Amino acid sequence: MIEVQQLTKRYGPFTAVDGVSFNVAKGEILGFLGPNGAGKTTTMRILTGYMPPTEGRARVAGFDLQDSPIEAKRRIGYLPETPPLYPDMTVRDYLLFVARIKGVPPGDQAGRVQTVMERTHVADMGRRHCGKLSKGYRQRVGLAQAIIHNPDVLVLDEPTAGLDPKQIIETRQLIRSLAGDHTIVLSTHILPEVSQTCQRVVIINKGRVVAEDTPDNLTARLQGAASVYVQVDAQGGDAQAVLAGIPGVTTVAVAEQQGPLTGYEVQSEAGRDIRRSVASALVGAGFGLVELRPMRMSLEEIFLQLTTSDVPEEVARA
Amino acid sequence: MRNTLAIARRELHAYFSSPIAYIMVGLFALLFGWMFYSFLSFFSEQSLRMSQFGMAGPQALNVNEMLIRPLLLQAGIIILIFVPTLTMRTFAEEKRSGTIELLLTSPLTDWEIVLGKFLGAVGLYAVMLLLSSLNLVWLFVYGDPELAPVVTGFVGLLLLGAGFIAIGLFLSNLTRNQIVAGLLTYAALLMLLLVSWVGESAGPVGKAIVSALSVFQHFEDFSKGVVDTQHVIYYLSVITFGLFLTARSVDADRWRG
Ligand SMILES: Nc1ncnc2c1ncn2[C@@H]1O[C@H](COP(=O)(O)OP(=O)(O)O)[C@@H](O)[C@H]1O
Ligand SMILES: [Mg+2]
Numbered sequence: 001m002i003e004v005q006q007l008t009k010r011y012g013p014f015t016a017v018d019g020v021s022f023n024v025a026k027g028e029i030l031g032f033l034g035p036n037g038a039g040k041t042t043t044m045r046i047l048t049g050y051m052p053p054t055e056g057r058a059r060v061a062g063f064d065l066q067d068s069p070i071e072a073k074r075r076i077g078y079l080p081e082t083p084p085l086y087p088d089m090t091v092r093d094y095l096l097f098v099a100r101i102k103g104v105p106p107g108d109q110a111g112r113v114q115t116v117m118e119r120t121h122v123a124d125m126g127r128r129h130c131g132k133l134s135k136g137y138r139q140r141v142g143l144a145q146a147i148i149h150n151p152d153v154l155v156l157d158e159p160t161a162g163l164d165p166k167q168i169i170e171t172r173q174l175i176r177s178l179a180g181d182h183t184i185v186l187s188t189h190i191l192p193e194v195s196q197t198c199q200r201v202v203i204i205n206k207g208r209v210v211a212e213d214t215p216d217n218l219t220a221r222l223q224g225a226a227s228v229y230v231q232v233d234a235q236g237g238d239a240q241a242v243l244a245g246i247p248g249v250t251t252v253a254v255a256e257q258q259g260p261l262t263g264y265e266v267q268s269e270a271g272r273d274i275r276r277s278v279a280s281a282l283v284g285a286g287f288g289l290v291e292l293r294p295m296r297m298s299l300e301e302i303f304l305q306l307t308t309s310d311v312p313e314e315v316a317r318a
Numbered sequence: 319m320r321n322t323l324a325i326a327r328r329e330l331h332a333y334f335s336s337p338i339a340y341i342m343v344g345l346f347a348l349l350f351g352w353m354f355y356s357f358l359s360f361f362s363e364q365s366l367r368m369s370q371f372g373m374a375g376p377q378a379l380n381v382n383e384m385l386i387r388p389l390l391l392q393a394g395i396i397i398l399i400f401v402p403t404l405t406m407r408t409f410a411e412e413k414r415s416g417t418i419e420l421l422l423t424s425p426l427t428d429w430e431i432v433l434g435k436f437l438g439a440v441g442l443y444a445v446m447l448l449l450s451s452l453n454l455v456w457l458f459v460y461g462d463p464e465l466a467p468v469v470t471g472f473v474g475l476l477l478l479g480a481g482f483i484a485i486g487l488f489l490s491n492l493t494r495n496q497i498v499a500g501l502l503t504y505a506a507l508l509m510l511l512l513v514s515w516v517g518e519s520a521g522p523v524g525k526a527i528v529s530a531l532s533v534f535q536h537f538e539d540f541s542k543g544v545v546d547t548q549h550v551i552y553y554l555s556v557i558t559f560g561l562f563l564t565a566r567s568v569d570a571d572r573w574r575g
Binding site: 045048049050051052070071073076078080082084087088089093098101106145 | 320321324325327328331332335336415416417418419420421422423424425426427572573
């Protein structure tokens with residue numbers, strides 16, 4: 001339903017998105033995960049036809065965004081980072097306006113407005129001015145305008161950012177309820193969000209895709225292999241054997257050799273902190289322990305940034 | 319067309335849901351009315367004086383020449399103050415609030431967006447003119463002026479204002495600050511006014527350039543009751559050029575990101 005190929009976007013000399021490719025199948029919810037400044041908004045803006053890429057192609061529902069922008073845009077609903085509301089219009093007037101410019105046939109407009117207002121739980125706000133809505137309601141009206149023309153594809157840019165815990169839970173339920181009828185791409189900088197809502201995750205950092213998998217597989221991959229780097233003064237002994245004998249250690253590999261010093265990469269079983277036992281085993285065997293530090297893969301570092309959420313843990317998991 | 323009308327309708331909605339439209343329409347009607355009555359009292363004084371010298375009847379002063387024409391010429395100048403307030407919001411505010419993202423990701427062409435905004439502003443401007451023209455009804459009730467110059471005069475005012483609006487739309491798309499957009503438009507229109515004044519003392523080449531730039535000069539004939547296609551084409555070109563620049567600048571923003 002969505003095909004993105006080698007998308008690159010440069011702002012002057014700065015590359016915001018760098019060779020991003022991914023596909024989304026019909027009916028799927030894809031999470032676009034990355035820290036602030038990763039290039040999520042830029043990618044979504046290209047995907048929705050707001051701006052052209054510097055290089056690469058994007059196709060939505062079979063239409064190329066650059067060759068047939070109008071046809072493609074008919075099939076996309078988009079909720080930007082800030083809901084694009086006109087403060088001087090009532091919710092109903094606003095949704096009617098969006099229905100008109102999205103090409104909903106005149107006879108269906110009023111009905112569609114009513115349907116989406118009920119679907120997003122804003123039916124009682126029809127006569128309220130958009131400028132007077134709370135943050136939570138603004139977001140819901142933003143979702144309502146995104147689905148007003150019943151698009152094949154929904155692109156939602158950080159749909160839960162800035163909401164309170166209760167609103168986050170409601171918004172996630174709403175998004176999941178939309179999944180049946182629409183193919184959804186949503187972005188977030190909060191890790192637990194994707195595991196709650198998405199079937200597949202693309203992780204993006206500094207404009208590049210660094211991983212792509214199901215939320216479960218990604219979590220497993222990360223929690224799986226914790227590794228530790230140790231540097232030992234190993235003169236006159238087999239430090240490798242000592243390390244391999246420590247309970248919980250799965251593999252030991254020589255990482256570097258500097259004169260009398262040898263660096264080892266020690267991998268352990270999932271969720272097991274072996275640093276203390278490594279230190280006492282080496283010292284106990286009479287080796288000089290020069291350095292001991294946890295090794296972090298770049299993916300893990302990104303994940304650490306992602307897990308620091310501004311939302312309490314129990315809410316993030318709800 | 320349906321898309322263009324949807325945009326135009328929203329523009330009118332925006333004007334009339336804030337005090338702006340009412341203030342503009344009211345203020346213009348007030349200014350126009352005030353100018354009208356001061357010209358009128360001057361005119362009746364003059365005709366009274368002339369009738370005292372026994373020159374009534376066919377020799378009476380011409381209402382069109384002495385009253386309506388100068389009134390329309392002056393109105394042409396004061397719309398210069400009004401147009402920037404009509405156009406300054408159009409694009410600048412959409413950019414500031416982010417609603418431009420809705421328009422540019424909807425299945426609309428740039429021209430539909432630009433034309434829609436243009437029609438919205440021209441619509442409000444037409445309401446301004448229409449209300450002000452009610453003042454002139456008095457003349458037709460109590461006197462016997464020619465209708466043609468009045469109608470062509472208002473057609474001229476409409477074209478002149480529409481040209482200004484097209485320029486204002488373009489300048490509004492250059493910034494996300496509507497005050498800046500308003501001031502830019504005000505400065506640009508003022509320059510066009512100055513050019514037509516300066517032009518009177520310019521050489522032949524200067525005159526040609528000035529005549530192309532002087533949007534006011536082309537307005538004069540309309541107030542005389544003459545619709546010269548040359549002037550109509552002139553205004554239509556100004557409008558087209560302004561809208562063309564606006565559409566180009568909407569597209570250029572895309573690439574800038
Ligand atoms: N219009 C722009 N001009 C210049 N740089 C921009 C522009 N928009 C975004 N950027 C930069 O591109 C990078 C990616 O931004 P963005 O796509 O908004 O990231 P995200 O949505 O993941 O937080 C950031 O470093 C940002 O500063
Ligand atoms: Mg963003």
